[in-house]
Amino acid sequence: MSELFLPRSAWVLSGSAVGWGDPLLETCDAVVFLTLDAELRMRRLREREVARYGEVDEGAHRVFFEWARGYDDPTFAGRSLVKHERWLAATSQPVLRLDAAAPVPDLVDAVNLWLE
DSSP, X not given: OHHHHXXXXXXXXXXXXXXXXXXXXXXXXXXXXXXXXXXXHHXXXXXXXXXXXXXXXXXXXXXXXXXHHXXXXXXXXXXXXXXXXXXXXXXXXXXXXXXXXXXXHHHHHHHHHHHO
């Protein structure tokens, strides 16, 4: 990732970088943390899976959806809100928290205003 991002004058990394992305975090100007109500997040995930694969087969997608539902469970061993909050608390970079339920143009505007 360093070879891809660091030579650029500006870049955005989307997704969870907990653990593996820590060396990149040191080079970031800021972190934008998007949250979303669990029910809406699961609905969007289901819609995304339908868009990608057609009808969602509950059996085939069961493991994925169970994993995704675990995000808000503080005892979940996988990627979780608790782990992300710990990671955010340890960073020295400024963190902008946004509700991802907002329309994308509004989120972009919020980030641009914050970075000015």
